[in-house]
Amino acid sequence: MKLRSILLFLFPLFCITASAQTDSSHLRISLLTCGPGTELYSTFGHTAIRVTDSARGVDMVYNYGTFDDRDPNFYVKFTRGIMIYALSNYSFQEFLQEYAYERRYVIEQELNLNGDEKQRLYAALQENALEQNRYYNYYFHTDNCTTRARDMITQKTGASVVFKNILPEKVPSFRNLIHTYLNKANQHWSKFGIDLLLGSNLDHKVTNESSMFLPDYLLMGFDSAMVDGRKLVTAKNNVLPVAPVPPSVTLFTPLFVFGMVFIIITLLSFSTQKYAQGFLNVFDAVFFLLIGLFGVVIVTLWAIRVDDVCRNNYNLGWALPTHFFMAFVVYLKRKWIQQYFRVVFVLTLLFAVCWFFIPQKINMAVLPLLGIVLVRSNFRGDLFKKRLKTKNTTNEFFGSNTKNAELK
Incomplete structure (x- = not known):
């Protein structure tokens, strides 16, 4: 009788447990x-x-x-x-x-x-x-x-x-991991933009x-x-199990494009032709405007973003925001403009020399941009006395026939 009572009491519990197991x-x-x-x-x-x-x-x-x-x-x-x-x-x-x-x-x-x-x-x-x-x-x-x-x-x-x-044994950084995927996808321009805008906090080891x-x-x-x-x-x-879309292949990577621009601008910088000097006046205005704009964007993102991915960005060492304002007067012959570009030359050269010691992985496509800054700031700053002389020196945007214009 007691055994029967116990079984009757336990039976509903067994049912509940079995039901729960079935549901799970x-x-x-x-x-x-x-x-x-x-x-x-x-x-x-x-x-x-x-x-x-x-x-x-x-x-x-x-x-x-x-x-x-x-x-x-x-x-x-x-x-x-x-x-x-x-x-x-x-x-x-x-x-x-x-x-x-x-x-x-x-x-x-x-x-x-x-x-x-x-x-x-x-x-x-x-x-x-x-x-x-x-x-x-x-x-x-x-x-x-x-x-x-x-x-x-x-x-x-x-x-x-x-x-x-x-x-792996060699622990990657956040940037290393991101690069792995961007490289596989041939997202070269996206990689350049990310490296330009995201600061050294992305170089911390994961x-x-x-x-x-x-x-x-x-x-x-x-x-x-x-x-x-x-x-x-x-x-x-x-x-x-689908076959992925193969990534598009292009030769026009940032490194290739900026490298070609560097070669062309370097050759034109040593040209004695008047058209070359007129073109370089335009180029310098546009180039330093864009570089300065990059600098302004870097500073802005550093200041306004609520996260820390854009902070401590060492790209400011070469993309100076002041270039944005200098672009509008770059063609003028003024002593203070000459001195500005001398300082720019020294700062850019120091950045290039310290490349491997900077605690941020700088995109390789920046190298030809540094080269352009060095070449053009050299000529704008008149750093070397042994310069090629033209018959007519210019002090206007597209050049003029005024001879030997003096710095004011």
């Missing part, structure tokens, strides 16, 4: 890693989380990489580093169609989580997807769609996830955890990770 077996959570695309924003790949519940017919993707560029202040906020991204959830089929259209592969890693961990993560994702919770401030290398997915999985499941080292701002590194991290003594990933499949 219907729930499947995985990490999606997407291949790079052809546009700059997609060069580094993408990460999302897939949730499948076969009992309820659910197959959803939770994507932290969506934003609204229709915001009237979007570009102002973008310049200041205030980028509002959002978590969006939609069907896996829609997600797959988008990446199939862009010919970007999708790799799925099924996560080895128990029933409670899956339920906690699923509930956290659903709560995070609510309108009042879905928005966040996006920072490219510290808080992005990939780090958000990682943090949800490692922090909201209640499990103890341990990552093994995925970094840690094992911070390297996972890139989808491929998070994928590697999950491959070797352990959760409570068991492997985090139970299965890995390429759910969209």
